[in-house]
Amino acid sequence: MSEIDVKLLEIRQDFPVLNRLVYGKPLVYLDNAATTQKPKCVISAISDYYLNYNSNIHRGVHRLSQEATDEYEKSRKFIKEFINANTASEIIFTRGTTEGINLVAHSFVRPRLKEGDEILITHMEHHSNIVPWQIVCEETGAQLRVVPINDAGELIFEEYEKMLTDKVKFVSVVYVSNSLGTINPIEEIIKKAHSKGIPVLVDAAQSIQHIKIDVRKLGCDFLVFSGHKIYGPTGIGVLYGKQIYLEKMSPYQGGGDMIKSVSFERTIYNDLPYKFEAGTPNIEGAIGLGKAIEYVSQIGFDFIIEHETQLLKYAQDKLSEIDGLKIIGNAARKASVVSFVLDNVHPHDVGTMLDVDGIAVRTGHHCTEPIMRRFEVPATTRASFAFYNTKQEIDVLAQSIQKVIKMFS
Ligand SMILES: Cc1ncc(COP(=O)(O)O)c(C=O)c1O
Structure with a gap:
């Protein structure tokens, strides 16, 4: 196990909700831009x-x-x-x-x-x-x-x-x-x-x-x-x-x-x-x-910035490989948020299907309707990461998106 994996294991113990199951699957919480989970000390x-x-x-x-x-x-x-x-x-x-x-x-x-x-x-x-x-x-x-x-x-x-x-x-x-x-x-x-x-x-x-x-x-x-x-x-x-x-x-x-x-x-x-x-x-x-x-x-911003930067890069690389997926928002400087749309699948359907796999993402206009109009999309699916997220969770997300695409094709 790498040093970072050990640290993540420790950190995740601080957040009891991350251990729960959703429909029998481990919760993959990627809705951190909407609200973050709370550590035990809070x-x-x-x-x-x-x-x-x-x-x-x-x-x-x-x-x-x-x-x-x-x-x-x-x-x-x-x-x-x-x-x-x-x-x-x-x-x-x-x-x-x-x-x-x-x-x-x-x-x-x-x-x-x-x-x-x-x-x-x-x-x-x-x-x-x-x-x-x-x-x-x-x-x-x-x-x-x-x-x-x-x-x-x-x-x-x-x-x-x-x-x-x-x-x-x-x-x-x-x-x-x-x-x-x-x-x-x-x-x-x-x-x-x-x-x-x-x-x-x-x-x-x-x-x-x-x-x-x-x-x-x-x-x-x-x-x-x-x-x-x-x-x-x-x-x-x-x-x-x-x-x-x-x-x-x-x-x-x-x-x-x-x-x-x-x-x-x-x-x-x-x-x-x-x-x-x-x-x-x-x-x-x-x-x-x-x-x-x-x-x-x-926890410290050195760790937070380094880990979240890696998560963002990993997620963007992984999701960009998926045919029919388009990332909305490709700024040179980005925080750990990935918004995307899939060809021919409404974001609400994406969100509902990911939920069945225990994945929590946000779908909709994210209270930024003018941006949706600017990019000519009705809504997006948004995965947003916190320092307690892992690359394995991004793998689960990518696999689940592939399932959605298959289902709708
Ligand atoms: C950029 C930005 N500004 C303002 C808000 C509003 O925050 P709150 O609903 O906590 O007042 C949000 C919430 O998502 C946000 O992301």
Whole structure:
């Protein structure tokens, strides 16, 4: 057994669900871009909270409340270290990527927009990074402009440069495309926008789990991600924002925790980060996310990047050999996502047949309908890999696809 196989065996023991059978076959979980599986330490951290110190945070003087508050704030500090933010005040807990983008759209961008201004996104955005901007544009008379992509699924940088006119007030861009796997040249994108004084939000939903992110090095003004895509719980996410911006922004929601004092005449808002955390937050989610991030840090990005790069190459080579299979998204720089279509077989039929072999993939438009139209396909089948996946699982996928082709021919 190679060193990597031994390590993988060990890692897979951390994820109980990977040992289960589906229709009597070993589960092959290749739907990691939709959500990742959770290691035991995350599951234990959540149950430990409920078993031993379930309590509301920040407001209590009793022991349980103090313990819960400590763990919640400890997670914030882990996340601050993980993405190298300047201070823990720049880490806002949200419900996920979608809420983070909506928060920035409504609290930062909308008050700064007037008719005729422009917001720039790319053709490869998830609906969560399209619709919030359409809403603020509708409300303000601003225009949403879309940077085109080429046939490989890469951003056309020269077009981006041309479109960065004085009218553009904000750029919001995905780091890694969830349906194509394309890794965007995010540092250059940010640098170019900043050279014109335009702030940038990075949608890191599909990059936080694959690429070591350093927000200070990137220089981004905002960055958002979801806990469930980085081995943490659902219903929790993070908005990173530069303190100078967060301080100037109005709260997104009003209620408990985001106030210092309330009277009928006047409310004084709380300091950062609490100003943006109205109401009782997802306490166990934040604690679980902190644990997930600690776990990922222990696995280490050296291993994650090396193994996932190998998985991607192996999968692309293996699937490209299959007659009648076409990969959608062939960027030079890709994360471990392979989207494909088969001649004469609808992706939903592919997904249903793979399921019978215990293989979990995603089929559909992956919340990126404009990309489907760009590549003139109704949907794709998407296999997305995590660091716990193996080459043997890709072999199972390839064999099962051959069976689908045979069945439909
Ligand atoms: C690139 C990208 N952005 C945004 C989202 C939305 O994430 P969530 O549904 O966790 O808010 C996703 C989810 O798949 C995504 O892949």
